Amino acid sequence: MKAIIQRVMKASVTVGDETVSSIGSGVCVLLGISRYDTVKEMDSIIKKILNLRIFEDDDGKRWNKSVKDRDMEILCVSQFTLQSIMKGNKLDFHRAMSADKSEEFYNLFLDKLRKSYKIDKVKDGKFGAYMQVHIQNDGPVTVELDYPPTKPDKADDAKESEKD
Template identity: 40%
Template structure:
């Protein structure tokens, strides 16, 4: 599974003119399930995401996690992160999980965030929707986290 996280001062997702998810200070996270991913990869990725130190401590060093700062999370499904861009000028999405599996893993990921991240507000995008995502990247700070299935 893949998570592209951005430290933000605010972020929002709009679908059909309606804001369906919005956060203040925290992380906006694009989440993608790849073929052969299972809840095991989702759980490992979530543990890494919640513990990843991207917020400044009193010395200005990135030593605090979203849990440490009681930050918000905005989770947005984004299958295009799995694109194979190695040949040609059109991406291939064969590395992405099927839509059914992708939705199940995204829903599992969101459910686990609600269960494990009681510190901040959690918002989400909508799987399969045409979303408009806005954010103010703080830093900018952006990181790519990826967990591969064992043996991959």
């Protein structure tokens, strides 16, 4: 499971001309789900998202408060391309969880995130849709969380070893 977390002044998701959801200050989370991911990785990444100290406190001390500490909003967007690997100049998505399984997994992720925080503070895009994600970065601050697959793809590992 991989998450790109961006501290934002505001963020929104549109599909066509319709705004699906939007937030003010907080974080935008782009989430890529691997075919190897389990609830264990999900729980770990949720904990990190909620407790990652990327905001300043009331005294102006940087890197001291989390989105949860500051009672801010979270916008989550499923992004399978985060699980891609390069094959020459072409993207290969075989590490990404299949669409039918990942939608259920992503919805479970959202449910758990909302239960771990506040239901009304967690927004999301439209799974599987062609979306436009509008992000106004704050800082900019971007953090990548990458949880390795629980079952490494031995064929990919062998190919990587051959390149070294």
